[in-house]
Structures are given as C-alpha cells and as structure tokens.
Amino acid sequence: MSERGIKPSNQPALADFKVSVDTVIFSVDTQQNRVLVLLIMRRDDPFSGQWSLPGTLVRQGESLEDAAHRVLVEKIRVNNLYLEQLYTFGGPHRDPRESPKSFGVRYLSVSYFALVRFEEAQFIAEGVSGIAWYPVKQIPSLAFDHGKIIEYGYQRLRNKLEYSPVAFDVLPDVFTLSDLYQLYTTVLGENFSDYSNFRTRLLKLGFLADTGLKASRGAGRPASLYRFDAEAFAPLKDKPLVFL
Template identity: 80%
Template sequence: MPARNHKKNPNPINQQPLADFKVGVDNVIFSVDTAQNRLLVLLVMRQQEPFLNSWSLPGTLVRQGESLEDAAYRIMAEKIKVNNLYLEQLYTFGGPNRDPREKTDSYGVRYLSVSYFALVRFEEAELIADKVAGIAWYPVKQIPQLAFDHHEIITYGHRRLKNKLEYSPVAFEVLPDTFTLNDLYQLYTTVLGENFSDYSNFRARLLKLGFLSDTGIKISRGAGRPASLYKFDAEAFAPFKDKPLVFI
C-alpha cells in the first residue's frame, strides 16, 4: 500500500507568536417583570464602530488598575439604578475573529469578553438615560439583531439563570426582605415558565423545607385573602446549598 502524503501545517499553533489581548466586560442584565410575566434583558445602542447604531449588551473595556468585577459594577452603575441585584461572572468569550477590530488592528490584538450576568426586579430598576441615546428592556423572546456575539452570550446567560434558580437562593437576592409566596412563585414562573410547577406544590415544598420564616404579618392586595409575608433564612438553607432541584 502506498504511503499517504500528509501535508504539514506550515504554521503549527505552537510556532505562532503569543497573542496580545484587550479585555472587555459585557453584562447580561436580566429583569423579571412579573406583572406581564416577561423575562427582559437590557440592551444599549452602540454609539461607535464597530456595529455603530446596533443593539448590544452594556459593556466596556477594562481600565488600567481596574478589576473585572469593578468594571462590571461600573457598567451597571452607568446604566441602571437598583437596590437589590444579583451579579455573577458568567463565562469568557474569546474565539478568534469575534470582534471585527481584530482584522484591522495592525498589532493583531485579540478582544476577549468576560461576561457577567445580573438579575434585578423590573419594578425596582430605574434606567439611566444620561449620555445614552438608546437603552431599553427587550423581552428575551424578542431580541433584535445584536452586535458581536452578544446573542450567544445572552443565550448562555439565560441557561445559567434557569439552572441557578433550580438549586440556589438567587431569587432572594432580588426580592425585598419580606415577600409573599406568590411573589416568589411569580418570579420563578417568569423565568422557568408556568409549567415548571403549580402554585400549591411549590408552596407546600418550600414550606416543608423550612428555610422560609413566617413573619406573622399579612398584607392585602386587591380583593383576595390577606397573604402572609415571609423572610428567607440563609442559615436554615445552608444544608441545601448547591443541591440540585431544591426549588422545583
């Protein structure tokens, strides 16, 4: 059998020069609008190239002496005012050619995006319009064409958010200190969909687990029966930490 002629790669990866990077932070800021049962994501209109006048995630390049988390909080503070939020590092997106500037930069700089995802309540979130021509909440199911790979980042963040809600107390980071069980249920149905659990089973399961404390206070909303206000007990939740399917 004749020997196969294997063509050698003229530029194997271990002979390529080391890459130079610029690091950016992009925030996937989710908002839960329980009144209309919508999960929203915050988008801004880009004011410069590349992708001038295109919708994108709020982002920035990291400054000298600035940590990644500080950059993420800086972007949050420039775009939104909110008292209760949850923020977590999501993933690093750094594939070649994810940013058009890589092709025009004479120094061959690569652009990394360290993404964060945040969760806030729609009722509490106040958008900051100063110096921002375009900023808006978009339903996750109706996202327009986005700059860069930001649609992929949102998809990744949405999947992480769903997973977090199943096993972690992330919901209590954005709820007020006291809340009704219906407030909690509405947050879950908005993110996970109404089919994840019916209210009766959800209520019975959480009360049985014992990390919700009844404050003894009841509130009236509309014509229905007064509802009890609860508080989240972090110490009582400790045995369930990181165990799957706690909430569903």
C-alpha cells in the same frame, strides 16, 4: 527538531489581548410574565447604531469585577441586585477590530450575569444613543456575539433559580408565596411545578420565615408574608433541584 527552549519559527506569534466586560442584566416583569434583558444602542464604532449588551474595556489597574460594577452603575440604578461572572468568550474574529492592521490584537469578553428588581430599576442613559428592556424572546439583531452571550446567561438564570436563593436577592425583604411563585413561573414556565406542590415543598424545606404579617390584595383572603432565612438555607446550598 528544534533545540530545547527555542521556539520553531513556524509557530504562530502569541496573541496580544484586550479584555472587555459585557454584562447580561436580567429582570423579571411578573405583571406581564416576561423575562427582560437590558440593551443599549452603541454610539461608537464598531456597530454604531446597533443594540448590544452594556460593556466596557477593562482599564489599567481595574479588576474584572470592578469593571462589571462600573458598567452597572453607569447604566442602571438599583438597590438590590445579584452579580456573578458568567463565561469568557474569546473566539478569533468575534470583534471586527481584529484585523492585520491591529497587529494581532484579540478581544476577549469576560461576561457577567446580573439580576435586578424590575420595579425599582432606573436607567442612566449617559454615553449611549438608547437604552431599553427587551423580552428575551424578542431580542433584536445585536452587535458582536452578544446574542450568544444572552443565550448562555438565560440558561444560567434558569439553572440558578432551580438550586440557589438568587430570587431572594431581588425580591422585597418580605413577600408572599404567590409573589415568589410568579417569579419562578415567569422564568421557568408554568409547567415547572403547580402552586400547591411549590408551596408545600418550600415550606417543608424550612428556610422561609413567616413574619406573622398579612398582605391584603383585592377581595381575596389576606396572604402571609414571609422572609428568606439565609442561615436556615445554608445546609441546602449547592444541592440541585431544591425547588422542584
């Protein structure tokens, strides 16, 4: 038995960590009924020429959230977005730069989850060989463990839509119930609720304010335009399955 305060010599050395921030940026193309994720083609090793999530190593004096915002503003230009920390991926050997020659350096990925409006998003392609939206059901082979990060992020997106107002962060200020329903069915599937039940439940919950305005689209009856009322939603915050 070793003396108190003396580390046994057979214990592994403490790891030396580098921290990256990788951001899963989702968007919803309701016209083509697709959930999309933003991918970039890496220009540098490791995995040069392969698709990956937008990411960066955290700089000296930079917070994780600042690094995540830096990734966003360097790759995409939007007016409305939702951003939150997702999960930390830190298994050994997840990064090929972890080798005996790196003197035990480990690479952690603190992932973030973002949702942006598809219609307004503009790409910024500086520093990458390519940038594109990919449907989550048609993801190509990715660098690192980014496929796993996307799977985790997509499940978070589905969960967030069920109990939080995240959708209203990326909808226009005013919208029709049909616009909202289309977003939900694109992400959750058409079987999550029929339109009539969805409409009845939402209006009963009382956090959608009727603007008194109408939207005319095609030859159909003009649809009412609503606005999200954050104050009215506050009592429902964090209650599960609000919309189902």
